[in-house]
């Protein structure tokens with residue numbers, strides 16, 4: 469066999485990324501958008517995990533970590549994105565339209581999963597900005613409501629307009645035929661803004677420390693015996709909340725050793 473024939477007979481290398489069709493794009497304001505991709509049949513993930521997403525640029529993949537917004541059972545895959553003005557990927561990704569192709573990694577991973585938490589009574593999901601994405605997945609997972617009596621999602625942004633996507637996901641959750649009834653009973657949505665007047669004003673750390681969060685939702689302050697906490701946001705927010713959780717006796721969990729709180733960066737800053 470000639471070399472050329474041998475080369476053409478060699479099995480094709482499996483591609484590291486799925487090439488997926490964009491089925492919907494929605495812009496929420498000048499710097500936030502969401503998009504939906506077709507879901508490959510073989511792709512499995514746990515609610516709360518992230519995956520690499522991106523575009524082919526100059527013949528090479530340009531990818532970044534993205535939390536899957538969809539719960540594990542959804543037929544399409546939704547993502548929620550910032551537009552970082554000086555970023556490499558997002559000024560390009562913001563231009564995608566229905567019918568375009570987006571790359572998606574084949575290996576989902578992450579620590580914001582129910583498996584990383586020991587059993588408890590109340591689950592708190594504390595998010596800032598696009599950090600709401602993994603929790604948008606978890607609040608639509610039936611297991612979340614099987615495992616916890618109360619599920620509290622907090623979302624803090626600079627402005628009221630930036631809260632819109634979280635509000636939309638919560639509305640979809642409450643109306644969902646599969647999960648809506650349980651969510652109506654157990655899900656509490658608390659929102660705050662830091663740079664405008666709003667129903668609640670301030671950083672989530674401040675609202676925890678001054679007790680406003682607990683008074684607003686009518687529950688006791690955090691206690692490691694009954695509460696479990698998931699945290700997703702900026703590096704500063706993670707650092708402050710980790711210190712706060714540890715000072716109250718919470719132990720960090722992981723996939724290998726479930727604990728009382730788990731954290732994940734919403735971006736590398």
Ligand SMILES: Cc1cc2nc3c(=O)[nH]c(=O)nc-3n(C[C@H](O)[C@H](O)[C@H](O)COP(=O)(O)OP(=O)(O)OC[C@H]3O[C@@H](n4cnc5c(N)ncnc54)[C@H](O)[C@@H]3O)c2cc1C
Pocket residue numbers: 518532533534535536548549550551552554555556557558559597598601732733734735736737
């Ligand atoms: C585990 C994990 C999960 C992530 N999930 C998401 C997600 O669901 N949605 C999402 O939009 N991003 C998410 N990110 C961030 C994402 O990977 C990219 O950073 C983002 O898409 C910007 O890419 P870029 O190449 O345009 O800019 P980059 O060069 O990656 O970032 C430029 C700068 O923009 C700022 N920045 C980046 N991402 C954000 C953000 N999300 N919010 C605020 N500021 C940011 C940072 O200061 C950063 O230094 C996640 C990151 C990690 C580590």
